[in-house]
Amino acid sequence: MIFLKKSSVNYRLDNVSSPNLYKDIFPYDEIPKIAFDNVHVPMDIPEKMYITDTTFRDGQQSMPPYTSEQIIRIFDYLHQLDNNSGIIKQTEFFLYTEKDRKAAETCIERGYKFPEVTSWIRANKEDFKLVKQMGIKETGMLMSCSDYHIFKKLKMTRQEAMDMYLDIAREVLNSGIYLRCHLEDITRADFYGFVVPLVTKLMELSREANIPVKVRACDTLGLGVPYGGVAVPRSVQKIIYGLRTICGVPSDLIEWHGHNDFYSVVDNSATAWLYGASSVNTSLLGIGERTGNCPLEAMVFEYAQLKGNTGNMDLHVITELAEYFSKEMKYDIPTRTPFVGREFNETRAGIHADGMLKDEEIYNAFDTDKILGKPIVVAVNQYSGHAGIAAWINTYYKLKDSDKVDKKDKRVNKIKLWVDEQYKSGRTTMIGNNELELLVKKLMPEIVEKKEERAS
Structure with a gap:
């Protein structure tokens, strides 16, 4: 490997009469080029960054x-x-x-x-x-x-x-x-x-x-x-x-x-x-x-x-x-922008939701709730399946360990049948949290009660 070494050359100002615009690299009517000289320089990470x-x-x-x-x-x-x-x-x-x-x-x-x-x-x-x-x-x-x-x-x-x-x-x-x-x-x-x-x-x-x-x-x-x-x-x-x-x-x-x-x-x-x-x-x-x-x-x-x-x-x-x-600023942050987007840690794919149902570490790179105050989100649509709906309930209501709802729960199946009927009827939008809340309140009232107890 070749390294660029410190030079003892005294670099003087090159007061050219016409500008050097590097047109071989930056031809304005084409995409810029990347020129390689195959000379390598060593990393030197500062102690303080x-x-x-x-x-x-x-x-x-x-x-x-x-x-x-x-x-x-x-x-x-x-x-x-x-x-x-x-x-x-x-x-x-x-x-x-x-x-x-x-x-x-x-x-x-x-x-x-x-x-x-x-x-x-x-x-x-x-x-x-x-x-x-x-x-x-x-x-x-x-x-x-x-x-x-x-x-x-x-x-x-x-x-x-x-x-x-x-x-x-x-x-x-x-x-x-x-x-x-x-x-x-x-x-x-x-x-x-x-x-x-x-x-x-x-x-x-x-x-x-x-x-x-x-x-x-x-x-x-x-x-x-x-x-x-x-x-x-x-x-x-x-x-x-x-x-x-x-x-x-x-x-x-x-x-x-x-x-x-x-x-x-x-x-x-x-x-x-x-x-x-x-x-x-x-x-x-x-x-x-x-x-x-x-x-x-x-x-x-x-x-x-x-x-x-x-x-x-x-x-x-x-x-x-x-x-x-x-x-406050009315700035539109793209929803999937890393770390700051509203949906940056949201999953919609059923297979991903199934993984999260087993262990959220499978499809979440770090504890976004602990580090950023943004718990993982599972969106429900026509592809979510039983696992996606169970994962939404567990993440939305922050259910842990034995309190978690299993994808085989009969009440989850009832919600799944309702979701399927929505899309059979021609729906094209995501299922809203407010809609799912009403279903959970009706079918799983004890989960809502526990959430309200924690809030109080």
């Missing part, structure tokens, strides 16, 4: 504007989810409207250690004035790094863009404020001709000011690829490895920000962790530009799997957050 949040920045800009009350409530939820574990480390705010500034001020006044309130600005001095006025300790700054952005959006050369970024970076550091550099569109950028020289200079400024400078690698169009042996600019592995070994950025100052345009956002974020980025940037429910950002709740579960624990996070809050977005 963190989740950061962009719900109030990238998330909010793709939704109807949040009210101040909604922002503050969601911030409280994030704090409750983190539960003083320090894993959900930071969240970032826009500062452009009076509403956002007041919401940020209120969140700061909460006095929570986690998540820390940070800001996001463009690379200009007028935006930076807002940061100083607010007294925020850390700000993110947009630093577009692909030639698509430098030449086509900013209408600059690479040298002009780099000079602009470094100029405002000096001002931020001279003010004693921590800087987080958002390298926009890094998966279409000239990594060695622009990214490495820019980041190397930023690290020099960091050492001179004795203030940490963070680097956020932004996969703006979701073009990152997690596989080994892929060439830059699309290799997540090599981007993180290169920032660490060539540019000298410590793992605890590297962050990954991804989008889901090609369904790879969770894999790419986990890969960034595995190859040395300490932080991955996320948004609640994955809400963000176009197909969205990496879902915060997904990375909570990735963290748990990689670390073998949840670090004291309170995962029941994930369910509360989903309900809040659904009811």
Whole structure:
């Protein structure tokens, strides 16, 4: 296996006269290509891994504007989810409207250690004035790094863009404020001709000011690829490895920000962790530009799997957050979305229901009731059979051990005959819980009585 080793080459800015748009990889009239160089880099998992949040920045800009009350409530939820574990480390705010500034001020006044309130600005001095006025300790700054952005959006050369970024970076550091550099569109950028020289200079400024400078690698169009042996600019592995070994950025100052345009956002974020980025940037429910950002709740579960624990996070809050977005924000969460969808742990297949009737571990990967406060659900339709109906009764009424209803129970058969008759008569919809409740109340009153006793 070939490994990319740390190079002693002094990478200089390649101030090209015309943009390098990698048209062999990104032909606009075709689907993007994945180029392999078959060079492999080693994993280097950081000792500490963190989740950061962009719900109030990238998330909010793709939704109807949040009210101040909604922002503050969601911030409280994030704090409750983190539960003083320090894993959900930071969240970032826009500062452009009076509403956002007041919401940020209120969140700061909460006095929570986690998540820390940070800001996001463009690379200009007028935006930076807002940061100083607010007294925020850390700000993110947009630093577009692909030639698509430098030449086509900013209408600059690479040298002009780099000079602009470094100029405002000096001002931020001279003010004693921590800087987080958002390298926009890094998966279409000239990594060695622009990214490495820019980041190397930023690290020099960091050492001179004795203030940490963070680097956020932004996969703006979701073009990152997690596989080994892929060439830059699309290799997540090599981007993180290169920032660490060539540019000298410590793992605890590297962050990954991804989008889901090609369904790879969770894999790419986990890969960034595995190859040395300490932080991955996320948004609640994955809400963000176009197909969205990496879902915060997904990375909570990735963290748990990689670390073998949840670090004291309170995962029941994930369910509360989903309900809040659904009811208060009127956000339509697809019902089968992992962890947060209303039906994510619902089974409809009769054979699956039969398995759950024997032991719910057969078709449920973990105790969703204990961990998320979401007990398994068995839906009843024309394919459920006796097992499906018995499983619905047991899960809906939370019957355990000897209290469980068997699929051979004659009363279950009566419900099954009623269900069959519904579909013979032309019904096409699921059998509702309210309908089944009436049948159980009539045929199995003792089950309803026990439920009411537990509730009281």
